[in-house]
Amino acid sequence: MLSERRLKVLRAIVQDYVGTEEPVGSKALTERHNLGVSPATVRNDMAALEDEGFIAQPHTSAGRIPTDKGYRLFVDKLAGVKPMTAPERRAIQNFLEGAVDLDDVVARTVRLLAQLTRQVAVVQYPSLTRSTVRHVELLSLAPARLMLVLITDTGRVEQRMVDCPAPFGEASLADLRARLNSRVAGRRFSDVPSLVEDLAEPFEAEDRGTVSTVLSTLLETLVEENEERLMIGGTANLTRFGHDFPLVIRPVLEALEEQVVLLKLLGEAKDPGVTVRIGHENAHEGLNSTSVVSVGYGSGGEAVAKLGVVGPTRMDYPGTMGAVRAVARYVGQILAES
Amino acid sequence: MLSERRLKVLRAIVQDYVGTEEPVGSKALTERHNLGVSPATVRNDMAALEDEGFIAQPHTSAGRIPTDKGYRLFVDKLAGVKPMTAPERRAIQNFLEGAVDLDDVVARTVRLLAQLTRQVAVVQYPSLTRSTVRHVELLSLAPARLMLVLITDTGRVEQRMVDCPAPFGEASLADLRARLNSRVAGRRFSDVPSLVEDLAEPFEAEDRGTVSTVLSTLLETLVEENEERLMIGGTANLTRFGHDFPLVIRPVLEALEEQVVLLKLLGEAKDPGVTVRIGHENAHEGLNSTSVVSVGYGSGGEAVAKLGVVGPTRMDYPGTMGAVRAVARYVGQILAES
DNA sequence: TCCTGGCACTCATGGCTCGCGAGTGCCAGA
């Protein structure tokens, strides 16, 4: 087991390294943090920490830098979440409050997160499955062509064309619209399938085909759109990554373009609080030298989507976690209001 | 005036430099292109070309590289657009054909362009002002709350909430919906304002307020959404930029995140054909070391939006122009079909 | 008038050595 002081040393190393971006040696440590012991003692502790795999030397006769394992311990045991200051909180609120629609909320959130953390921000659009239906609309565009519009409580709108097997009268259309809405309005998306199962039954035989086409399109929309959208921003912050540029930045940019990868990344975080995945803990290889800080957000108490940032493993974890948590909280509020 | 041979020399320099990424010298030139003259002659020509500002030396005793002015001449006079091969054309078509909706078309286009050109791709969503109305729908969400849905011929959908000054009956709603559609369906967005001017007149006094609110929301939508959306991709290709990485790449990434900048960039290209803006020809400073190749695309004969790529000034202009033109053509086809 | 071969010159690049200094590990003594 690591002694109290060794943990302190580890914390000091992480803090210094995050600040200076340079390997930190025993002498510098004792000077900048009053550990109350001499450099020699710290050296012994560092040797022990290295044996346990928490820190490493880039090369002999250089200072130490934290390993992924070291950051992990730091995040879990040695550092809390740094709360935002009151002015920062006010700034966040102001920035988000001007948003006019869902797209705008997401766009603003991305910019805000990127600015606050000076890292790459990723925001997932509120998910369909976990939200509820506000309204379903059917429009007749041509005799045998309908448009299905789905409006969610988070303000998201999805539309689909429906080609009907047979012409569909205005009366039937109004009927279907009314029945559909009385069934699903206000219900959760995940409940919709069972709720519309028998909806075709009351209709005339000639209309049944169209009704079931509409219903299956609706269900498809729920499923398909589950391949959820997201928005990223702040990629310019990648340039602050380090000196050995292209090698590191390239795979990250590639990973960021793969929505699937990112969604999986955010999705993996099951924790109700802020989740941190450090370096090799990320399944995707291109992100092995990055850390991902993510958290769920939602209009009510429940999370309907995730947001987070991607940055170098050498990041200010407490500050980043604080920013991510605060932004998520305020976005939730904004969504609840609208 | 530049002699025929000097133009040939310039062309050879551009081609070699684009290929090798290294300053090209007189000896290498005579070896790789059969110019029929000796290196010494080429040297004289190069000196002349340098005097005129078409090429430059990074440092004395290195080869020459083209200047922006040199690339300009190359693009304008010395090189055509390289047409895509038949298999390439087929691949483009296949890739785009699977798209299910407008978002998907745009997303696929971005990926395709980025892959083909190995550069950063930018695709603007079909613009509202230049498209036509397919349908306007009004939904009653609450007694005094309506939703306005606007569907364009390019498949784009915009929705807006409308808070009514007074409750609005179903009958009035149906009436308004019918009148609205008979006026604007199939018309160009730019014509809409004059078409709906007097639409409130036939309504009862109590409904007038709501009708004009709806109309002004509609008009706002047309204007506001003129701040058009776009999608970018292939940013990982920026890593192939050069050796002096961070300094160049950072401002580019920043510029790419400013939608306004990009829209202006694409918008500036007035040419009906492929437009090329080279290096300092781009107004935005961050893009001074990049070239932008863009072209309009549209469902009919007319361009409703632009697409293009951003890459280093040292790019394969004929190939890139060919790819951009071909993709624009096929996207236009896809849009026309849907 | 234009092209060519020759020649002297420039200068970026890469390999090399070397001294500096930060940082370490280890050990003996408190």
Place this chain on the structure above:
DNA sequence: TCTGGCACTCGCGAGCCATGAGTGCCAGGA
């Protein structure tokens, strides 16, 4: 268990030099 001391390692940057690609210029030839 901590501390001061000491010898050792080794990355880094400076300085140096040889190399060679590339140039500009010139005088002679077509």
